[in-house]
Amino acid sequence: xxxxxxRAVRTLRRSGTxxxxxxFIQLILLVCAVSSIFAIFLIIVFVFSQGVPFLAEAGLGFLxxxxxxxxxxxxxxxxxxxxxxxxxxxVTLGAVAIGAPLGIACAVFLAEIAPPAVRRLLVPxxxxxxxxxxxxxGFFALLVIxxxxxxxxxxxxxxxxxxxxxxxVMILPTIISVSTDAVRAxxxxxxxxxxxxxxxxxxxxxxxxxxAASSGIMASVILGxxxxxxxxxxxxxxxxxxxxxxxxxxxxxxxxxxxxALEMGYATGAHQQALFAMGVVLFVFILILTxxxxxxxRRRVTF
Amino acid sequence: xxxxxxxxxxxxxxxxxxxxxxVILIVILAYILAKGLPLISWHFxxxxxxxxxxxxxxxxxxxxxTVAVTGVALLVAAPLSVGGAIYLNEYTRENLxxxxxxxxxxxxxxxxxIIIGLFGFLFFxxxxxxxxxxxxxxxxxxxxxxxxxxISLRISEEALKAVPGELREGSLGLxxxxxxxxxxxxxxxxxxGIITGLILGxxxxxxxxxxxxxxAGGALGVIQSLRDPAxxxxxxxxxxxxxxxxxxxxxxxAAVLIIAILAITFITDWLMNSYTKKLQGL
Numbered sequence: 001x002x003x004x005x006x007r008a009v010r011t012l013r014r015s016g017t018x019x020x021x022x023x024f025i026q027l028i029l030l031v032c033a034v035s036s037i038f039a040i041f042l043i044i045v046f047v048f049s050q051g052v053p054f055l056a057e058a059g060l061g062f063l064x065x066x067x068x069x070x071x072x073x074x075x076x077x078x079x080x081x082x083x084x085x086x087x088x089x090x091v092t093l094g095a096v097a098i099g100a101p102l103g104i105a106c107a108v109f110l111a112e113i114a115p116p117a118v119r120r121l122l123v124p125x126x127x128x129x130x131x132x133x134x135x136x137x138g139f140f141a142l143l144v145i146x147x148x149x150x151x152x153x154x155x156x157x158x159x160x161x162x163x164x165x166x167x168x169v170m171i172l173p174t175i176i177s178v179s180t181d182a183v184r185a186x187x188x189x190x191x192x193x194x195x196x197x198x199x200x201x202x203x204x205x206x207x208x209x210x211x212a213a214s215s216g217i218m219a220s221v222i223l224g225x226x227x228x229x230x231x232x233x234x235x236x237x238x239x240x241x242x243x244x245x246x247x248x249x250x251x252x253x254x255x256x257x258x259x260x261a262l263e264m265g266y267a268t269g270a271h272q273q274a275l276f277a278m279g280v281v282l283f284v285f286i287l288i289l290t291x292x293x294x295x296x297x298r299r300r301v302t303f
Numbered sequence: 304x305x306x307x308x309x310x311x312x313x314x315x316x317x318x319x320x321x322x323x324x325x326v327i328l329i330v331i332l333a334y335i336l337a338k339g340l341p342l343i344s345w346h347f348x349x350x351x352x353x354x355x356x357x358x359x360x361x362x363x364x365x366x367x368x369t370v371a372v373t374g375v376a377l378l379v380a381a382p383l384s385v386g387g388a389i390y391l392n393e394y395t396r397e398n399l400x401x402x403x404x405x406x407x408x409x410x411x412x413x414x415x416x417i418i419i420g421l422f423g424f425l426f427f428x429x430x431x432x433x434x435x436x437x438x439x440x441x442x443x444x445x446x447x448x449x450x451x452x453x454i455s456l457r458i459s460e461e462a463l464k465a466v467p468g469e470l471r472e473g474s475l476g477l478x479x480x481x482x483x484x485x486x487x488x489x490x491x492x493x494x495x496g497i498i499t500g501l502i503l504g505x506x507x508x509x510x511x512x513x514x515x516x517x518x519a520g521g522a523l524g525v526i527q528s529l530r531d532p533a534x535x536x537x538x539x540x541x542x543x544x545x546x547x548x549x550x551x552x553x554x555x556x557a558a559v560l561i562i563a564i565l566a567i568t569f570i571t572d573w574l575m576n577s578y579t580k581k582l583q584g585l
Contacts, residue, residue, distance in 0.1 A: 032386030133510030230415025
């Protein structure tokens with residue numbers, strides 16, 4: 001009797017501590033899970049705490065005027081980053097204009113046409129392209145693409161065109177992997193129906209698969225755009241970094257990312273705050289692009 | 304057959320796009336490896352960089368710096384991301400919290416590295432100076448943890464999601480507690496996927512430059528502690544290209560980086576294939 005009682009108590013007690021242990025573990029895991037939210041919160045608070053007061057002081061002229069003569073104190077400097085914003089946009093749009101058609105075509109090839117042997121080579125190639133460090137892309141561009149442009153078209157070689165070429169390669173993995181998923185996600189019946197009605201493979205790709213996957217493809221292009229506008233090291237090495245409105249695609253250009261990276265090394269006081277303000281502007285661009293990509297991928301195409 | 308003949312051009316273009324992606328990769332890798340591999344020797348890997356990048360010196364201290372910075376980043380990001388993935392997949396249903404966290408991880412992954420660098424500079428280098436030593440391995444590693452976290456979280460979550468529900472039910476049915484089933488059944492099954500996520504995060508940390516530029520300090524000596532400033536390999540390449548006349552050491556360093564990235568690509572590719580096969584066998 002006593003033995004049974006004791007055993008029951010022991011069992012109860014053990015299961016009690018076990019439950020408490022389980023709850024404790026669950027709490028720790030919850031903390032881990034919300035760490036991403038906490039991380040974004042920290043980044044926004046710290047970057048905005050430096051950038052937003054400067055934006056408020058400089059006003060809209062910061063974004064719309066074209067003279068950039070930074071100084072340690074606000075009064076001594078001239079703060080206009082319009083050419084820098086323009087540079088970021090030109091570089092990004094050009095890179096997407098080159099990279100998107102190539103990336104989408106490659107995705108269709110990968111999802112629909114590539115024989116298994118080619119696919120086995122292409123899939124790790126795309127991962128490897130995604131893994132190559134951006135400074136290595138910049139290195140390659142500086143020593144191969146820049147001299148080529150200098151030889152062919154004159155000038156310094158560090159130019160918008162150099163940025164376009166190297167960035168279009170760097171955004172390929174993003175566009176290819178997201179677009180491939182989109183094409184693969186098209187229901188088999190669509191494709192089979194089209195083929196059964198006598199359409200050829202290319203007709204099926206063009207009139208059925210691509211339209212059905214268009215929302216995902218659009219999302220991939222927007223994500224590629226985000227990658228291009230946020231890219232720093234490669235652009236820093238080949239853009240030429242001159243804060244002027246470029247006259248041609250062979251002219252040097254400066255971008256938000258490259259200017260921040262270049263000038264943070266020596267900036268103090270108001271100049272440093274201005275660079276954080278550029279970070280805020282860049283952040284807003286990225287948030288808009290992320291939102292658009294989400295909207296695009298949520299849209300469903302129905303027939 | 305007019306329709307078939309009209310196919311030839313678009314089909315050739317699609318083939319061209321696929322092949323050219325492989326060719327671009329090969330051209331970039333071959334160029335850097337052809338110039339860099341001959342420079343790599345035991346001497347190159349074990350000697351410190353010379354003053355102002357003189358030839359004949361090595362990259363030992365930059366390799367140590369890369370390993371240390373990446374180690375700090377993984378040490379922080381690995382438990383957070385794997386723990387977070389376990390919580391999301393094992394303890395919640397598809398609800399608002401889960402959606403918000405997944406969205407947050409996606410936004411975090413999309414934040415440009417230079418912005419994370421600005422944050423790291425302000426938070427770790429300036430604000431936490433007494434603890435991190437200012438520009439240091441610790442500041443750089445903690446900053447990189449913010450970039451490793453979302454990658455590893457997403458892939459770990461996918462890996463856990465792929466574990467069949469029957470395994471959990473079987474374990475719970477045998478009287479195991481939730482945590483026991485997770486540690487003895489779910490995690491061992493999902494391990495290849497989780498490791499893939501961590502290795503990809505590691506690749507991101509090894510290759511990162513912009514955030515390092517603002518947080519690591521760039522000192523070329525061998526670090527004595529985590530609070531010392533350091534110059535990881537990627538930053539060393541950038542410094543050589545912008546400050547030195549002799550760029551040969553940059554080729555050697557880039558070749559070492561590329562070998563590391565290729566190894567990571569092959570290992571993760573192999574791990575994911577074996578994981579898929581393993582799940583099909585279950």
